[in-house]
Amino acid sequence: xxxxxQSSRYLVKRTGEKxxxxxxxxxxxxxxxxxxQDPGLGLRLIYFSYDVKMKEKGxxxxxxxxxxxKKERFSLILESASTNQTSMYLCASSSGGWSYxxxxxxxxRLTVT
Amino acid sequence: xxxxxxxxxSLIVQKGGISIINCAYENTAFDYFPWYQQFPGKGPALLxxxxxxxSEKKEGRFTISFNKSAKQFSLHIMDSQPGDSATYxxxxxxxxxxxxxxxxxTRLSIRP
Numbered sequence: 001x002x003x004x005x006q007s008s009r010y011l012v013k014r015t016g017e018k019x020x021x022x023x024x025x026x027x028x029x030x031x032x033x034x035x036x037q038d039p040g041l042g043l044r045l046i047y048f049s050y051d052v053k054m055k056e057k058g059x060x061x062x063x064x065x066x067x068x069x070k071k072e073r074f075s076l077i078l079e080s081a082s083t084n085q086t087s088m089y090l091c092a093s094s095s096g097g098w099s100y101x102x103x104x105x106x107x108x109r110l111t112v113t
Numbered sequence: 114x115x116x117x118x119x120x121x122x123s124l125i126v127q128k129g130g131i132s133i134i135n136c137a138y139e140n141t142a143f144d145y146f147p148w149y150q151q152f153p154g155k156g157p158a159l160l161x162x163x164x165x166x167x168s169e170k171k172e173g174r175f176t177i178s179f180n181k182s183a184k185q186f187s188l189h190i191m192d193s194q195p196g197d198s199a200t201y202x203x204x205x206x207x208x209x210x211x212x213x214x215x216x217x218x219t220r221l222s223i224r225p
Binding site for chain 1 (some may be wrong): 119122145147154155156157158159162202206211212213214215216217218
């Protein structure tokens with residue numbers, strides 16, 4: 001079974017703090033993704049990565065950055081957390097080519113106060 | 114930004130009934146249309162997917178109907194069960210890339 005793990009289920013941070021969300025997958029997948037999930041807005045892509053050290057902006061990259069130093073690990077960084085970044089953050093991975101099934105982690109509920 | 118529009122936002126169905134969720138897409142170049150199911154406290158998981166060269170795909174009680182001319186596709190859940198209560202997301206994707214675009218989600222509740 002593919003397993004995608006996220007470092008925290010719940011996180012509370014203060015405005016202006018730097019926040020790191022970690023994601024690890026154990027299936028040697030090339031692709032990794034970060035989404036945020038908000039009611040009524042579905043899943044919105046923040047950043048994705050096709051390979052180590054490669055990254056591409058998704059639909060809502062503002063205020064976020066990412067890092068992928070190893071194939072199995074993809075980190076989302078909030079440089080200076082703001083209250084409008086309070087959300088559920090989901091990490092996913094998939095193999096390349098024609099296999100589009102994305103495997104999701106359980107999510108991190110981030111609250112910025 | 115290409116979108117996929119999903120409706121309804123929420124749906125209540127009696128046990129044993131048929132649940133129907135609809136989606137409309139914009140980009141005719143997209144050639145992969147999956148549905149994901151998410152239970153509370155869990156990440157979404159792939160439920161069923163279709164490519165536009167077929168008009169229907171069935172897996173157990175779950176069926177995707179695809180209407181290429183109308184640029185619409187829908188998920189039908191036959192004999193809906195309380196265990197089907199979840200949030201469902203449609204999505205569409207481009208075979209030249211590995212990312213997909215998700216709809217806004219439908220919260221389905223099946224009443225016993």
